[in-house]
Amino acid sequence: MKNYARVFRGTAFTSKSPTEVHILKEHLFCISEDGLIEKVVAPENPEYQTILQTYQDNLQCLKDGQYFLPGFVDLHVHAPQWAQSGTALDIPLYDWLNTYTFPLESKFSDLGFAKKVYQDVVSTLLANGTTTALYFATVHKEASLLLAKICAEKGQRGLVGKVVMDNPDQTSEIYRDADTQTALKDTEEFILAVNELAQSTKQGIYPVVTPRFIPSCTDDALKGLGELAAKYDTYVQSHCSESDWEHGYVQDRFQKNDAFALHDFGLLRDKSVMAHCNFLNDDDADLFAETGTAVSHCPISNSYFANSVIPIGYLHSKGVAIGLGSDISGGFSPSIYDNARQAVISSRMLEDGVDTSLPAEERGVPNSRITINEAFYFASAGGGESLSLAIGRLEENYAWDVQIIDTTVATAKLPIYDEKEDLHDVFQKIMYLVRPENICEVWVQGEKVHSQ
Template structure:
């Protein structure tokens, strides 16, 4: 398993602001569809000052671009910023992390010996509560933003804490750093420590509205950062709170919703105990039916995990067009189980990948992609051979699939005219005849390419061996937000 090397690396966040037309030249790789990558070599992508892709041309070198593409766009050549990929480098869409707890980042890798519910009380709730301290919250949130950007994550669906000020600070820092994000104030008024919960359903809804108002004020067009309704999970929310959040979701149909579902068998049993159908009006006693009964299962809903969904639940999720965030790292680390992603996809349920820190131990969506591939093989070894996910498929989940999950399918995730330039420059190590690395000249490069590999083989090497050392630059909406030096 690849890990980041402990070398001194200069990382610059929010390096440049958008505002200048840009031209990108080299090889571009993105997902054409679920099981197919598209390779554009010797190509050019033009990005306007607003960060939108306005032209994709192939074949096209810099000379042709200056003679044909730039004049067609009405751009003066001397006013365009040009980026040329070096040998061994290619442009790839930014990763989309559809589920992570920014407030839990300091606990990454700390699982103890507990199961999900014990882990929450032992490790998670004390840490989250401590982030009411603004200096501590700033330290944690600044680091998680920098860390995820360094791994190529251009968009993240963040859970914050119950504290309004702490949640608002996370949104402020995302805007400042230039990371696209969904930021949610966590709602929970039961089955959590008295020191860390909402005082009442009314207090939770008022605090949620306050956070929504703040985020809407700092980004009025919600172009970069959006608020997201965040009932932590059904057991931590009373029926009145769930009902109130459902009403808020109906009142604000532009807002996404994020929560957890069917992560752990004990959790599922607890939901049945707390929300009998007679008290909720649910179709049955399933986890999905509870969310549906309260108006929280919609085409804007992001459901994390979905490890133990029944056939009926999956059919209901598909009917409501809700989405699933697959979190293979945390599902394995906390011993929750192996989600059947192929089964979900076959039911036409959109899926993306989540790092789910700190249940997951890594901030890397690339790590989540390779673990998704490996977990799918464990499912296949259980008798479902077609469950296996290919390199092409896990990269789709990491980009276009994730974009659909967070409601940005037409905005990010691929290199197409009209979409935003949310991208990363990936560098691999070209090994010369003497066994030395050429290309981007990074002696620390952990992916060795010898020259005889096909492009699909190179990408496979990156998926299974790569990490943040391969992420050379990252842009969000045309703005350079990370650079490895």
């Protein structure tokens, strides 16, 4: 028998496919020293009792009413914007950015202020079951590196980008890179510093090339960032075809959609994740699928700022990788649970339509709805696939990134009254009703990083 670092016993839910949830009842999860699931053992397996006896001093068994879920992946977080979450969501995107967001982000030149916000947002996301997060920081190199260090210290798998904004025509003089060359130099130095930090970080810390979006960047910056992504084989993140204003701006500037403009600069690649993407057409979606570019679906934020409902099920059917993003603070909630719920709601509204003056058959977009099973997949396995990382599934050779859900917490008890209730019904109740109080432990790469 192999020597495992730790063994866990309990019932788990994980995605079998985009539409199917695999229920692993009272399985054993054997975890290696490097935090991977080395073996999953069913109760009927002859090794089951032997492992239980061998590891009784290093065994964690779930209590009645507790379940394992994979840690969630948040593919779009503006870490500095945690300081303004829940603010000014009733004004247009352009005004929101210039009146609230950019002045706030400019304050992150102050490392003391940055440390307070970044420590809080990383801890908050972990407490909400988010074990991996793809972060936008700010234009400030040192503060962006501080965010990566905080992720490393707190045990969250962090992918962090120093934001590039060098276009004086579309950015405020109080908040932008000094010039194009400084933006590119700072980005390269940031990449090297994070890669060095990653060498001593068990769960993984990754630098991300981050043009904020096309309006904020000059052509030279976009070209230079594409070259840096290729040189260091880094992740890339940006916003793509989010709203009428942003989508229209790019068409006016380049006479093409965001997807093809970004591709021209080398910014669509297998490690690229583009947020929103509400206005992708079929050609754009085909280009995403061809290049391996993933979509971060931000359903709460989209309801406020995207001027549309993205046909997420259709994009996924065309072979585009999909994950979920909170888009703090365009999205007010740090919970991927909340975004999974909104993803289902928005898809139903897209399919059913909203204009009751039209006949029912003309009101919506057919075949648009997704199920909670699909939303769970986007929150976990889909997020892992979007990042090409072995995360988001409770399977052998995947990282032990888990949430332990307690459905019996007195202040947030789930309505489960029958011990023999169908476990898929229990899963649905978890996905729709869990609050942070129910997330009693969170583990990343085999290490406990949060407990109630």
